[in-house]
Amino acid sequence: MKEWMKYIIEDSNNEQKLTLKQQNILIAAVELISEKGYEKVSTAEIAKRAGVAEGTIFRQYKTKKDLLNAIVRPSYMRFIGDIIAKSFVEEVIAKDYINFDTFLNCIIEDRIEFAKQETPLIKVLIQEITAQEDVREDIKSLFLENVYPSFEKTINLFKQKGEIIDIPSSTIFRIIITNLFGYLVPRFVLYPELSWDDEYEKKIVIQCIKKALT
Numbered sequence: 178m179k180e181w182m183k184y185i186i187e188d189s190n191n192e193q194k195l196t197l198k199q200q201n202i203l204i205a206a207v208e209l210i211s212e213k214g215y216e217k218v219s220t221a222e223i224a225k226r227a228g229v230a231e232g233t234i235f236r237q238y239k240t241k242k243d244l245l246n247a248i249v250r251p252s253y254m255r256f257i258g259d260i261i262a263k264s265f266v267e268e269v270i271a272k273d274y275i276n277f278d279t280f281l282n283c284i285i286e287d288r289i290e291f292a293k294q295e296t297p298l299i300k301v302l303i304q305e306i307t308a309q310e311d312v313r314e315d316i317k318s319l320f321l322e323n324v325y326p327s328f329e330k331t332i333n334l335f336k337q338k339g340e341i342i343d344i345p346s347s348t349i350f351r352i353i354i355t356n357l358f359g360y361l362v363p364r365f366v367l368y369p370e371l372s373w374d375d376e377y378e379k380k381i382v383i384q385c386i387k388k389a390l391t
Contacts, residue, residue: 182204182207182297184255184256184260185203185207185256186200186203186204198227198229198233199237201227201228201229202223202224202227202229202233202234202244203244204227205223205224205226205227206218206223206227206241206244206245207297207301208226208297209222209223209226210245210300210301210304211296211297211298211300211301212297212300214304218241219241220234220235220240220241223241223244254312254315254319256298257302257316257319258319258323261291262319262320262323262324263323265287265324266323266324266327268287269283269284269287270284270324270327270328270331271327271330271331274331276335276340277335277340277341277387277390277391278383278387280331280335281353281383281386281387282379282383284353284357285357285379285382285383286379288357288361289360289361289364289375289379292361292364292365293365296365296366296369299361299365299366300365300366302316303362303366325350328346328350329346329350332346332349332350333346340391341390341391342390342391344390349390352386352389352390353386356382356385356386357382359382360378360382364378
């Protein structure tokens with residue numbers, strides 16, 4: 178079971194003790210939504226994968242949206258805040274780096290490895306950010322408050338050393354994110370069936386970023 182799914186189940190159990198059937202429903206819902214998209218998944222499909230009758234779902238949740246809003250969305254938002262944002266800042270962004278190359282390599286390698294392990298989470302997040310304004314605002318606030326300040330502090334050090342050009346940190350952030358997600362989204366969401374060489378692609382992403390910033 179993926180780390181974030183374990184977190185969701187544990188988090189949901191803290192709110193209300195889940196039965197085994199409820200846990201299976203939760204897992205099935207997230208898996209199917211990540212595979213097919215929210216709109217294309219039916220409660221009948223969720224019930225079939227969970228190994229329960231469709232009526233079991235409706236006893237507690239009238240619609241699949243109720244299921245998503247009641248358990249999945251709150252839990253994965255807490256997961257993103259508690260696990261992803263904080264650990265990403267502490268273990269990657271805020272470390273001491275000998276140069277800008279090392280910083281870039283560490284960030285990109287970390288996000289590629291995370292995407293490999295948590296692809297369903299990324300798919301659900303992309304769908305939710307695209308379709309739900311409240312989720313989009315929550316994600317934006319989370320990163321602006323928890324990630325961006327540490328990023329800006331680290332970037333300013335590289336500016337002072339003359340390793341990158343002196344342009345607004347927000348522009349540098351945009352350039353890095355655009356190039357990174359320009360690889361991660363096709364690689365793990367749009368065309369995962371293609372033959373990808375992550376090590377090669379990582380080098381190309383770094384080259385593109387350095388060309389813009391040095």
